[in-house]
Amino acid sequence: MAHAPHSRIKVGIVGGTGYTGVELLRLLSQHPHVELTAITSRKEDGLPVADMYPNLRGHVSLAFTTPEKANLVDCDVVFFATPHGVAMAQAQELLAAGTRIIDLAADFRLQDIATFERWYKMPHSCPDILAESTYGLVELNREAVANARVIGNPGCYPTTVLLGLAPLIENGAKLVDTQTLIADCKSGVSGAGRKAEVSTLFSEASDNFKAYGVAGHRHHPEITEQLEKLAGGKVGLTFVPHLVPMIRGMFSTLYARIRPEAMDTDFQALYEKRYADEAFVDVMPAGSLPETRSVRASNTLRIAVQRPDNGDLLIVLVIQDNLVKGASGQAVQNMNLMFGLPESAGLDQVAILP
Amino acid sequence: MAHAPHSRIKVGIVGGTGYTGVELLRLLSQHPHVELTAITSRKEDGLPVADMYPNLRGHVSLAFTTPEKANLVDCDVVFFATPHGVAMAQAQELLAAGTRIIDLAADFRLQDIATFERWYKMPHSCPDILAESTYGLVELNREAVANARVIGNPGCYPTTVLLGLAPLIENGAKLVDTQTLIADCKSGVSGAGRKAEVSTLFSEASDNFKAYGVAGHRHHPEITEQLEKLAGGKVGLTFVPHLVPMIRGMFSTLYARIRPEAMDTDFQALYEKRYADEAFVDVMPAGSLPETRSVRASNTLRIAVQRPDNGDLLIVLVIQDNLVKGASGQAVQNMNLMFGLPESAGLDQVAILP
Amino acid sequence: MAHAPHSRIKVGIVGGTGYTGVELLRLLSQHPHVELTAITSRKEDGLPVADMYPNLRGHVSLAFTTPEKANLVDCDVVFFATPHGVAMAQAQELLAAGTRIIDLAADFRLQDIATFERWYKMPHSCPDILAESTYGLVELNREAVANARVIGNPGCYPTTVLLGLAPLIENGAKLVDTQTLIADCKSGVSGAGRKAEVSTLFSEASDNFKAYGVAGHRHHPEITEQLEKLAGGKVGLTFVPHLVPMIRGMFSTLYARIRPEAMDTDFQALYEKRYADEAFVDVMPAGSLPETRSVRASNTLRIAVQRPDNGDLLIVLVIQDNLVKGASGQAVQNMNLMFGLPESAGLDQVAILP
Amino acid sequence: MAHAPHSRIKVGIVGGTGYTGVELLRLLSQHPHVELTAITSRKEDGLPVADMYPNLRGHVSLAFTTPEKANLVDCDVVFFATPHGVAMAQAQELLAAGTRIIDLAADFRLQDIATFERWYKMPHSCPDILAESTYGLVELNREAVANARVIGNPGCYPTTVLLGLAPLIENGAKLVDTQTLIADCKSGVSGAGRKAEVSTLFSEASDNFKAYGVAGHRHHPEITEQLEKLAGGKVGLTFVPHLVPMIRGMFSTLYARIRPEAMDTDFQALYEKRYADEAFVDVMPAGSLPETRSVRASNTLRIAVQRPDNGDLLIVLVIQDNLVKGASGQAVQNMNLMFGLPESAGLDQVAILP
Structure with a gap:
């Protein structure tokens, strides 16, 4: 499952207007093995990401685009920084194209479907994918994460x-x-x-x-x-x-x-x-x-x-x-493991104090 | 114009769900010469004010009501803690009933109607009342405030x-x-x-x-x-x-x-x-x-x-x-003056530090 | 034990430069039955209180003074808003003069002297006064507080x-x-x-x-x-x-x-x-x-x-x-009870929100 | 003046217990061309830096040491994150040893000595070094900074x-x-x-x-x-x-x-x-x-x-x-220029938002 050396992983982000989205962008824009290829938001289609998040000025030149234009099936991996229910709707198509999925929402966190449906007030649309998915807490599931096609990134x-x-x-x-x-x-x-x-x-x-x-x-x-x-x-x-x-x-x-x-x-x-x-x-x-x-x-x-x-x-x-170990950083840690990269690639920042 | 001694001023508040509203309630609920008779919010009709603003538990027993049920024409004075445009729509009726008006929005702040309409994107519906209204900055307009029927309470x-x-x-x-x-x-x-x-x-x-x-x-x-x-x-x-x-x-x-x-x-x-x-x-x-x-x-x-x-x-x-001298406190100061009360009645709180 | 009607309680504060001190001043300066007679701070002797705490400008005209000049024995009650150990050093003299004591530090909180000395790293200098003192949590000790000469005001x-x-x-x-x-x-x-x-x-x-x-x-x-x-x-x-x-x-x-x-x-x-x-x-x-x-x-x-x-x-x-129920407000509540005043005298402020 | 490729600059920090000190450590610990050799604090001699600044745990293994033990003359450059007056006292010795100086305090900011002495209440002990020093605002003084031995890092x-x-x-x-x-x-x-x-x-x-x-x-x-x-x-x-x-x-x-x-x-x-x-x-x-x-x-x-x-x-x-462009980041930017490194080496972090 290791990623080919010397090339960069093609990464897409679905729904990047929230805080986990901008945090993914902060981390991935400086990740040595990542090529950010698309970030989607129907509502903000065409808006440069850095116009919404001025901290990214000079670091991210992408504009938001629609999922259709994003051509996500060409990505090696897609992060979902979306409301609950979005990832499961697109999972089938992405997996079929060989694209792996890391969902920062709850679609693939709970293995018990009844529990999911009770707490998230929606039916689960792909129980089979849920069954194969991995709870992406690397320190408890390292082996499974390394081999996963679908990650449910843990809640904070x-x-x-x-x-x-x-x-x-x-x-x-x-x-x-x-x-x-x-x-x-x-x-x-x-x-x-x-x-x-x-x-x-x-x-x-x-x-x-x-x-x-x-x-x-x-x-x-x-x-x-x-x-x-x-x-x-x-x-x-x-x-x-x-x-x-x-x-x-x-x-x-x-x-x-x-x-x-x-x-x-x-x-x-x-x-x-x-x-x-x-x-x-x-x-x-x-x-x-x-x-x-x-x-x-x-x-x-x-x-x-x-x-x-x-x-x-x-x-x-x-x-x-x-937002980092509790969300986007953990998602990148999962990605690193899934693609055979050093687990801390792109994640070695020193904390900001004061 | 002085208010009869020994009786309390009947006060209504229109649109009390915002910060100037809760601040009016804080001040007026402890004002020695005020009887709070109604506070309106169509959206929150029936909700006890203290359920929205728990600081008022034990101090204000009123519930939000509709303007219709509030019977505002029975008030001596009505405060508008509303979006711009609401006070001018109700001013005529209140004034006709002898009820005075203190508007914390902008309806009676700008004497120049063209300027008002350019900045607030709405026509002014009662130019005559605007003409008689007073800009409620007591320190500059004490005499006029004391005799006013309609106050435009200044912006912060x-x-x-x-x-x-x-x-x-x-x-x-x-x-x-x-x-x-x-x-x-x-x-x-x-x-x-x-x-x-x-x-x-x-x-x-x-x-x-x-x-x-x-x-x-x-x-x-x-x-x-x-x-x-x-x-x-x-x-x-x-x-x-x-x-x-x-x-x-x-x-x-x-x-x-x-x-x-x-x-x-x-x-x-x-x-x-x-x-x-x-x-x-x-x-x-x-x-x-x-x-x-x-x-x-x-x-x-x-x-x-x-x-x-x-x-x-x-x-x-x-x-x-x-929220006080820049809004609700100033409004109460105006009220005091309009009703011949001591100017600092209900306004002598010591600031909170730290 | 009730205080004579129509006269005001003479109140002194020892060590009023901290937060419990300024909070006592905020509450007592507006208390209807209190006359603030002295506030002491050796270090700030002569400094108007309002120069240190600008929220008190216009409300408190006292200056800090030394304990000696303050003549605390003329007070009906003295609040200690001091470091631990100060109240017990002055308690004997004050009690002898008929002055009651409310200590906001820990000198009279712990009945077990060994425990006090272990945690506060100092000997207790007046075990007999400690023995007669009352833990000033009114809701648990109302009767005792009403009859107390010395109150240990509870920790927050x-x-x-x-x-x-x-x-x-x-x-x-x-x-x-x-x-x-x-x-x-x-x-x-x-x-x-x-x-x-x-x-x-x-x-x-x-x-x-x-x-x-x-x-x-x-x-x-x-x-x-x-x-x-x-x-x-x-x-x-x-x-x-x-x-x-x-x-x-x-x-x-x-x-x-x-x-x-x-x-x-x-x-x-x-x-x-x-x-x-x-x-x-x-x-x-x-x-x-x-x-x-x-x-x-x-x-x-x-x-x-x-x-x-x-x-x-x-x-x-x-x-x-x-700072209020957890310190200075509770101290005033104790005072009210000790002097036969309404328990909520000077304590009926509405909380500040937002 | 370019630094030899493939080797790392030896960097010392004097007085690293303040915020500009910890910020220097954050930046320099991840700088690709820097070897942190010493950080001094007389008061904290022996204390691991990461014990004072837990964000550095796992990133900086140095302990504070005394200036004497630090052997600062072996450094290529020394940053002074000290009170005013410290850098000028040590400048002569360091320069004599070929060590360059970047002072984050005010010793080398003001060229006019009378002005310095009036505002900082101390005599300037090395006017000759001041005369040769450079005001380290790269965007105004790039050429001079590149050739400087002594930098007065600008105030924020x-x-x-x-x-x-x-x-x-x-x-x-x-x-x-x-x-x-x-x-x-x-x-x-x-x-x-x-x-x-x-x-x-x-x-x-x-x-x-x-x-x-x-x-x-x-x-x-x-x-x-x-x-x-x-x-x-x-x-x-x-x-x-x-x-x-x-x-x-x-x-x-x-x-x-x-x-x-x-x-x-x-x-x-x-x-x-x-x-x-x-x-x-x-x-x-x-x-x-x-x-x-x-x-x-x-x-x-x-x-x-x-x-x-x-x-x-x-x-x-x-x-x-x-703390970055206004202090420690600017200091690193100066260092980069002084040693012929890419100006943004170690300074390409994306801002943290939210």
Whole structure:
């Protein structure tokens, strides 16, 4: 499956007007092995991308175009930075042409179709493609991603919760009570996207903190499905998302009760070993406390493990940039793996601080 | 025209779902001489106001209603916190019933109808009422406001620029060159209102600074019309508005060339004397530099006068809370005057700092 | 103990240069039954208060003075808005003169002296006064507060956690497991005070989210001591504070496991009944989600009760303005009660939104 | 003067604990032609840089060291990201060893020693080195920079004002009145550095806007000296800096009166032509309005030219990231030129938006 050396991957982006779209453009426009061939938006057909996103002036000369004119079947891979439901409508045709797909929406995240349809209020139009698709969390599914034709790129919250809890429950580990997990998560406002909505106006979201989706959030079943796959059985997780007055960044505070027989575990060592070879997961030294700005605009996800008073409650603190490791950076990481490129190609930016 | 003692003014608000609406409710719900009788919004008919604005829980028990059900003609005064064009459509009927009007939109700000129609893209439907209306900047028009039936409440930018420049040009003063005035103004985001728009999303407006409306802004002709009235002749003003990543607050940096014959003027003394009796205009001591948070949520407007190196350029720095003195507080100040109440009734809040 | 009608309480403030100090000044300068007689700061002796806090221009004419010149023993009550350790050094003298004390620092919060000395790294200099002092959380200790000479004003975090959990554990209630309580708390930056420190610079704290004090925070033993008093036995609480890039506001997400025998409890009704008569505790309707801005600059604390899927985990969401109900407003509430005034005198401000 | 191909420049940084220091590290750690050999801080000797700046974890393995241990004379170039006065104390020794110097403080910005000493309150210890030093604004001094041994890296404000006004006055151009120039400038808070000061605390600077330094700012004489060099004569400039509640970004609104004989000038074309070959100056299309986020974390400076109503006032809007083109990026740009490297080596990052 490795990509031919010396040539560049032809990449198309469908629906590039949102924040995951502009972030893909930022990353891909400087990727050493990528040739951006098309970016589509029916509504903005003809508009130079840099007119909408002035940070791209001088870096991206493409204009938005329609899917038809884009001739996406000539691409090696197409990213969907679209509303839910768009990727599955075009998947068949692209796959038939040998074009691979990385969907940043939810079409290929949930393997359980009933769950998908309940949470996303639409029928799933290609169950067969869903069945072959891969959940694109490289650190859990590296082998499958490398061989995938279709990637469901994980949601932002699931990325933090899954990587934060995986070492505790995967491969038969019985270190914590899997029925009383709690994920108290906090997200920057860009996670809500670039839609014009009152609730994410500056004057509404600034100098304010709130919870939302406590009664139910689409990322909850996504997390649960993957956790159960890891744990090999039912998992009980309480998930409470909150909105933080910052543009980028996600912080998940995870609580897990240590099982009596696992009280002697060296959790710090466990995490360090688990992620020792991962380029984008940084287990911080014992006693550390992460802050979101330390990963702003980078693809790094940081984990700190805390166990107050050496008691029976483990606290795992996980941070990422929701638009990078939580979305577009992870999508590029998937692409790299799918095309036999170095996993960190185009993803080695240092985070912006301050 | 004084209001009968011991009774409360019956007040209605049309279109209270925006920021000037909620700010009116905050101020009027604690005003000692006001009885809030109705607040209208066709779209939100039946919704308790406090459900939309949780800060009002326990303070305002009204629900939104329709204009028809509101029976506004029974009010002593009606505030219009509506889009432009709404007040003029209802003015005739209200006035006929003896109800006074304070319009926070632009229907009664510009006396020149052609100018109004050019900038607001609509015909003016009641030129006669416009002719009798008063520009509600109390510090410049106290007498007229006290006797007014219809008030055009000033725009936020005009309030700062007019009060900042008035002492230099009013009453025949020839202290500065009136053809080269510059107003470099900066506004918090709430000035753009509560409309769902991409440009004022948190993720767009936060951690960002920009100019806008440089080629033309509706407040420009409003300022010019009033300045020319004060100066008794043509005035040349350059007006550059900017957007600041803060919710409330406006800061205007005004530049005026001192005329050669006025170089000996004590401008600090001039301003102090001019506003000595004003409850809501605070001329700061010489050498001061104002900051917007010092007036956050209060009706005070602060002015500092600077003249670097005692040269020929006078710099006047003016701050206000755009939603209070720049909008709803000023409207209440107008109401107080119209009904013979103490001018600062219900407006004596201390600003919130930090 | 009621204060003589028609006269005003003479109030002094020690150490008014911090945020709790300016907030006391904002509230007390408009309190109908208070006469501010002195505010002390050795360092700023002679400086008009309004020069440091320009929001007070026109509202407070006092200048800072030294404790000696302030003649605090003539006050009816003295607020200490000082570093820890100051109030206890002056308490004896003031009490002897009949002056009551409300300490906003920690000198009279912890009844257990060993705990105090471990966490605050100083000996307690007046154990006898500590023994007679009252923990000033009115909603839990109304009777004692009314009769107190010395109040330890609660910390900001404890206020939210205690009022959020009290209905579940007080008076012998056995509704939740008291050994596995979790408080995931988020505070605005003003909670860190006005000290010049790198970690709370704008460029460090803005657009950022972090946890801190996970290994131990001074408010933890304070919360635990009070919880154990309520529960009548040992309590196990995990407390994780986080820093939110907003000036004011505190949001506590509390997690409690419902005991099997309490699964049928109507928790919404429980909370509504518990706080039905409280002026400053607002239990929101079922299904509500609070946001901190709804209490900005007001003394209201809001609670929402959530129980996802009607399961065994109760989530209690609590918000307050950390400088008002979490500090200075609560102190004034205590004063009102101590002097027989209406509990909400001077505390009826509507929150500022947006 | 070109650097030997295939080898890397050895770079030292003195005083890397401030924001310009961490920004240098971000840029230099990914520079293809640089080997970072030492970063000094007496106070933090031994501390790994990444412990202070967690964004550098995994990218910079250096620890802070003392100047003595750093052996800076072995470097090809040393950056001083220090307080004023440090670079001039070490310059002699470094130059003697053949090490070049780029000072990000003010030691080599002002050619007039009396002016330096008046504004920076210290004697200048090496007037001869100052005399040979070059003002490192590449777009104005490319030739001199390429041959320089000592660079005074421009202040942030001067960079925007000088590049914004240069086309109007350089090379004998007489397009505007040079006696009435106005620069109304707005800066993000990181421009104040990482010192622990009350005025730049989050709780002070957030949700606030203010002017400062109106009576005099150190960048004023720096701008004037360079403007006069360009114009070949006296220049009168009013400079008003303001503080914006954002971390990074600078926005300068420049006002210039067009001379009667220059009224027919096509200013848009003038600017486009002047900067056509500059990699880091982007003249936006006519009618554009820049926003600071479009250059966040990039070395691009953007200019928009506005002339309202085709009148006699020219408005030039200039933006940059104050820490990149306004400081560390510009310093790297200077280094590139001094060592014969491509001017944009290590500086081609796309700005971060949102």
